Amino acid sequence: MLICQNKTCRKQNAAKVLAAFQAHPIADVSITASGCLGQCGNGPMVLVLPDEVWYAGVHPDEVRAVVEHHFRQGQPVQALLYRKKRKR
Secondary structure (H helix, E strand, C coil): CEEECCHHHHHCCHHHHHHHHHHCCCCCCCCEEECCCCCCCCCCCEEECCCCEEECCCCHHHHHHHHHHHHHCCCCCHHHECHHHCCC
16 A cells, blocks of 8 residues: 655645554555655545555545455445546
């Protein structure tokens, strides 16, 4: 999982989002601070690989829902999906 830590996302609390994911470790998933993911102004951006599931505007208090629903139940959090990157 990549969590953008570039300038714009940092202004939108990306460091807190990264810390929240790190506080909720997920088996077999590496949580990585990344550079710009090319979606400035929509952050903080979270990209789950290899599935290429994009989350936008993630707040630290929403991280638990992503961990629980996406990783433990296998269901992406629809309300947080980045509309420009949704798989059709």
